[in-house]
Amino acid sequence: MYNDVAIRLRGVSKRYHLGSPVGEGIKHLILHLPSQIKALRQRRPFHALTDVSFDVRRGECVSLIGRNGAGKSTTLSLIAGVLRPSDGKVETYGRICPLLELGAGFNHQLTGRENILLNGVLLGLTRREVRQRTAQIIEFSELHDFIDAPLRTYSSGMVVRLGFSVAVHLDPDILLIDEVLAVGDARFRTKCFERMEHFRRRGTTMIFVSHDTGSVSRISDRVALFDAGRLIDIGEPGRIIDAYQQRSLAA
Amino acid sequence: MAILSTFAATQTRSRALVYYRDLVLVLLAKEFKVRYKNTFMGYAWSVLHPLVLALIFSLFFSVFVRLQVPDYTLYLMAGLFPWQWVSNTCFGANGYFLSNASLIKKVRFQRWMLVLSGVLNEAIHFVCSLPVVIGFMLYYSKSPEWNWLWAVPLLLGIQIVMMTGVGLFIGTCNLFFRDLERLVSLLVQLLFYLTPIVYTADMIPPGYTWLLYANPFAALIVCWQDLFYAGTLTPAFVATAAAWSAAWALMGGCVYACKVWRFAEIV
Numbered sequence: 001m002y003n004d005v006a007i008r009l010r011g012v013s014k015r016y017h018l019g020s021p022v023g024e025g026i027k028h029l030i031l032h033l034p035s036q037i038k039a040l041r042q043r044r045p046f047h048a049l050t051d052v053s054f055d056v057r058r059g060e061c062v063s064l065i066g067r068n069g070a071g072k073s074t075t076l077s078l079i080a081g082v083l084r085p086s087d088g089k090v091e092t093y094g095r096i097c098p099l100l101e102l103g104a105g106f107n108h109q110l111t112g113r114e115n116i117l118l119n120g121v122l123l124g125l126t127r128r129e130v131r132q133r134t135a136q137i138i139e140f141s142e143l144h145d146f147i148d149a150p151l152r153t154y155s156s157g158m159v160v161r162l163g164f165s166v167a168v169h170l171d172p173d174i175l176l177i178d179e180v181l182a183v184g185d186a187r188f189r190t191k192c193f194e195r196m197e198h199f200r201r202r203g204t205t206m207i208f209v210s211h212d213t214g215s216v217s218r219i220s221d222r223v224a225l226f227d228a229g230r231l232i233d234i235g236e237p238g239r240i241i242d243a244y245q246q247r248s249l250a251a
Numbered sequence: 252m253a254i255l256s257t258f259a260a261t262q263t264r265s266r267a268l269v270y271y272r273d274l275v276l277v278l279l280a281k282e283f284k285v286r287y288k289n290t291f292m293g294y295a296w297s298v299l300h301p302l303v304l305a306l307i308f309s310l311f312f313s314v315f316v317r318l319q320v321p322d323y324t325l326y327l328m329a330g331l332f333p334w335q336w337v338s339n340t341c342f343g344a345n346g347y348f349l350s351n352a353s354l355i356k357k358v359r360f361q362r363w364m365l366v367l368s369g370v371l372n373e374a375i376h377f378v379c380s381l382p383v384v385i386g387f388m389l390y391y392s393k394s395p396e397w398n399w400l401w402a403v404p405l406l407l408g409i410q411i412v413m414m415t416g417v418g419l420f421i422g423t424c425n426l427f428f429r430d431l432e433r434l435v436s437l438l439v440q441l442l443f444y445l446t447p448i449v450y451t452a453d454m455i456p457p458g459y460t461w462l463l464y465a466n467p468f469a470a471l472i473v474c475w476q477d478l479f480y481a482g483t484l485t486p487a488f489v490a491t492a493a494a495w496s497a498a499w500a501l502m503g504g505c506v507y508a509c510k511v512w513r514f515a516e517i518v
Contacts, residue, residue, distance in 0.1 A: 016516060025430030081359040082515045098357060105354040109285045118277050122358055126266070127273040 005093065006174055006205035007056040007079055012088035014074050014229075015045035048074045051088070052231045054224060058093075059203035061196075063216040063237070065244050066226030072209045075226070076176050079207060094173025094205070095124055099164070112147040112154070112162055113138075119166045133169045141165035161188065168195050174205045193219070213241050274360065278368035279375075286372075297376045298383050301331040308449050320451055322391040322480070328384050329479035330448035330472050333410065336377045337468050340414040341439045343369055344421035345432045352518045362511055366418040374411055384479055396482040405489070406474055409496045413471065416499030419507040426517055427510070446472050463488075467495045 029036050049071045056062050064072040077083045078090050080098040105122050106115050116137055120130035138147050141161045151159060167175075177196075196219055199206060210216050216223060216237065223240040225232045227247065233240055305327040312318040320326055347366045348355060355362060381403075388394060425431045445462055446469045447455065455463065463469045470491035477483050 026428045026434065027430055029428075077356075077515065080357075082356065084512045096359075098359075105351075105358060107281055107285060110281065114281075114284065118281055121270075121273050121277045122354065122360055124270070124360075126270050127277065 004057055005055050005091075006058045006060070007093075007207070008089075008091040009055075009075075009078075010053050010089045010091075012049060012052045012075075012078060012085045012090055013047065014049040014071075014078065014083065015047055015086045017043050017045055047229050049078070049085075050229045053088075054231060054234055056205055056207065058205055059200075060222065061200055061206040061208060061220045062234075063208040063210060063220040063223045064226060065210070065213070065216060065223060065241070066232075067248070069228075070226035071229040072226050073178060074229075076178055076207060076209055079174075080176055092174060095170075096174040096176060097123055097167055097170050097172030098176045099167045099178065106151055106159065106163065108152040109150060111150055112141075112143055115151055115162065116166055119163070120170065123167070123170055125170055137162075137165045137169045140169065157185065157188070164188075164192060164195075168199070172204065174207070175199060176207050178209045179211070213244070217241055271361070271364070274364050275368050275371065278364060279371055282368060282372045283375075294379060297335075298380050301328065301335045301380070302383070304331055312449060318450070322393075325384075325387045325391050325393070326451065326476065326480050327449065328387050329476040330446070332377060332380050332384060333472055333475040334443065334446065334448055334468075335380075336373045336410065336414065337417075337472075338439050338443070339373050339376075340370060340418055341421060341435055342432075343373070344418040345425045345435065347418055347422040348426055348514060348518060349422075355514050355518050362514060363415075363419060363507055366422055367415055370411055370414040370418055373414065374407060378407070388479070393482070398482065398484070399478065402478050402484055406471070406478065406492075409474075409489075409492050410471060413467075413492075413496035413499045416496070416501070416503035419503030420499065423503075423506045423510050426514060442466060442468055445469065447476070448472060452476075464491055467499065470495060 052071070052075065054062075064075060066072050074083065076098075078085055079092060080096060081090075081092070082098075105119055107118065110118065113134070116134055117127065117130050120133070121127060125133075138144060141147075141164075143158060143162060146154065146158065151162075154162070175196075193215070196206065196208075200219070206219075208216065208219060220237050222234060223237045223244075224234040225240050225244050225247075233243060305324055308327050309324045313320070313323040344366070347369050348362065351365055354360075385395060421431065421435060445466050447463070452463060452473055463473065470488045473488045474484060474492050477485055477488070
């Protein structure tokens with residue numbers, strides 16, 4: 001039974017304390033001690049996610065849709081293991097590669113090649129495994145002439161291309177994609193989608209967050225609709241996207 | 252995605268070890284390249300700072316104030332080089348997590364590796380400055396003793412553990428109190444003058460010697476001075492330095508472990 005599941009969320013909630021009173025620094029805390037303590041007592045948690053449960057089967061592609069602040073990105077961060085749930089349990093099976101922000105962890109002083117190694121290791125490969133893939137990564141990014149130039153000389157499009165190339169060559173079991181495809185040009189987006197199709201055929205589990213219902217219905221097996229931190233519905237893409245559009249019109 | 256539990260499930264233990272080694276190495280390489288990429292002076296800069304300080308202090312204290320310390324310049328170097336490591340770590344620690352915000356928000360990996368690689372980077376700089384110390388020793392017709400073979404690695408180990416603890420502590424606290432930086436720079440200044448660097452430990456009047464043990468960095472600096480200046484080690488100071496090292500590691504480790512899960516929320 002377990003072999004079948006790649007991601008499992010059970011009663012997951014995430015609360016934040018907004019406006020941490022100490023965020024202003026020690027000086028502010030000491031100078032305004034009475035009011036600060038009061039604020040600390042009175043602060044109310046913000047419920048980013050409330051009691052969310054769903055399973056993602058191995059090889060399945062599930063898209064998360066919903067308005068801004070509905071809890072999609074929080075869900076993704078929880079699956080990525082960057083955040084820890086306040087309640088409930090998140091279980092993942094396999095190596096996860098987050099495409100939460102392309103090129104997170106890139107250093108702009110280093111060359112493209114050096115950044116491939118740095119990013120690859122940060123995302124979970126050993127140096128040897130990264131080196132075995134470097135040629136393919138450069139090939140896919142089409143940055144041959146610039147690969148030994150510092151990243152600060154790159155255009156933003158080039159950085160995105162490099163980030164995507166690194167991420168898709170790590171052979172993840174689970175791929176998390178957070179609206180990154182919005183940034184590239186049409187040709188780059190096409191290439192990204194081809195790559196995602198390729199991952200799908202290979203049986204990589206994917207979680208995809210997007211506002212673009214067209215690409216959502218094109219790529220996903222199931223769609224999860226979020227609103228105000230709750231999972232409203234999960235199921236067949238056509239039905240959920242309809243429900244989403246109805247809600248958007250109603251609001 | 253260096254999730255420990257993920258590795259436990261799908262990877263062997265030996266691969267995890269290789270992976271952690273590689274993670275430290277690439278972070279270390281990054282620090283090094285970034286530090287030297289735009290400076291052709293490179294190594295010279297890290298030696299120049301304590302060297303200039305040593306010259307100023309020796310002019311001031313041995314020529315103007317006429318402090319009676321034999322080979323005073325060598326004595327200064329023996330304290331200033333390890334102190335430079337301490338102060339660089341204290342200042343650098345403010346940014347170990349803060350300057351890697353995008354990484355912490357988006358990617359799961361062992362965050363304390365950022366601190367460890369920063370500390371190891373300073374350790375390498377310190378080791379690279381040893382030839383300068385040896386140069387001054389030879390100038391004053393002294394030479395390294397055989398005991399360096401075990402004493403240098405011992406003190407290095409104590410200082411690496413201590414600095415990692417300090418780095419974790421300051422790095423974590425600075426995420427929650429963003430003006431900690433100013434307080435740290437004040438404390439580092441204060442501790443510099445409370446540590447026998449420009450003066451010697453036996454100049455301290457009997458009533459104040461407890462400061463040597465209460466100051467978290469003094470015993471360690473005295474150990475390095477003993478080694479470079481006199482070629483010996485005082486067991487009491489080595490023990491004190493080791494105790495402070497363990498205390499920092501424990502304190503830094505606890506603060507880090509308690510708060511590491513909130514890093515991505517507040518950074």
